[in-house]
Amino acid sequence: MAGERVFELVERLGTLVRSERRRVARELGLQPVHLQVLEYLSRCNRYSNTPQAVAAYLGATKGTVSQSLAVLERGGWVRKGADPADGRVVRLRITSRAERALERLGAKRGLNQPPGLSAEALRRAEAMLAALLRGWQAANRYRTFGVCRTCRHLLREGPGRFRCGLTREALAPAETEQVCHEHEYPAR
Amino acid sequence: MAGERVFELVERLGTLVRSERRRVARELGLQPVHLQVLEYLSRCNRYSNTPQAVAAYLGATKGTVSQSLAVLERGGWVRKGADPADGRVVRLRITSRAERALERLGAKRGLNQPPGLSAEALRRAEAMLAALLRGWQAANRYRTFGVCRTCRHLLREGPGRFRCGLTREALAPAETEQVCHEHEYPAR
DNA sequence: TTTGTTAGTTTCGAGTCGAAACTATCGTCC
């Protein structure tokens, strides 16, 4: 069956990406998972920077994430803060040190792009992978972690004026490009 | 840049596949990596069933793999044997117990195929992913771990008659569908 | 006020992982 083969290819690609990440993480003296946490926190919006959201994103338990965050905090990569509205909630922010590290990493990552593929082929691959991801996430009821721009809850109130239909809060245009743990694709 | 976005999508897909694998592994009382090892050993050919090949496949060090294999052997999933020609080499075989477990797993995996994609779309996705994988592997000089059928070393000596150009040995048709650690795509 | 829920932390044991030191075997070169 074709789905089987696709599954396998994604696995192999995943192995490659992972071993690449492992290499980079070691350079920074971090575990691969730490890098994933930092990458997520650097791209998520203000509703999604909690330990719980990180756990959902990684598909790990909250206990595990709690420990990883402790390590990251000790190392000066992440700072924890209290939520003004809810005393139970912890708000996570990456430090400027982590930001700089991620920037260097992003610059490097641009270098190891798959060669031998035209820009057009890359665009098609991107669309295909996105569809694949949506299908799988829907089938397995995972959180989708998309950006607001593609979310069913986003309200467009005018040119450059946005609002989240869930929280009723206004969103800056730049914020609609961030990842949200409440993200849902529109019903088709 | 488009490559960046593709990289990200592959990562997200990888996370999904991994958390799915974690679930299945836990059912069997195994670590996710153990499952990967068993899957590899069930599909590789007779040149590729060594600890070193497993390490290359996983992108891990031989020390790490050695420990994982010890765990798998203790649990009765894998058996080690000596190589008749080279006293340094260990040959790995999965037990019938492991084979049965993988079969049940494969049957299940068929169920969680991405829905909402036509057979044609799946075929295109497959080709796209394969090209992506080849590009990345070539760029980073990773071993490709393809099946003999797609290898530059495979010699076709007649209908249903094959030979490996590296080892000079004859290969049964079924063997040309197995994964090899010496695999290389033809020069383009 | 009690009861239940939610967000996080802590603890435990088995295992991962890389690095480095180590053993054993195989080729090669003189």
Added chain:
DNA sequence: GGACGATAGTTTCGACTCGAAACTAACAAA
């Protein structure tokens, strides 16, 4: 044939992951 170097694996160490379960604290509702 013996020395040397390469190769295949194993072992050891320390920091960390991971899930499960017990736990704390804050919130919510009845």
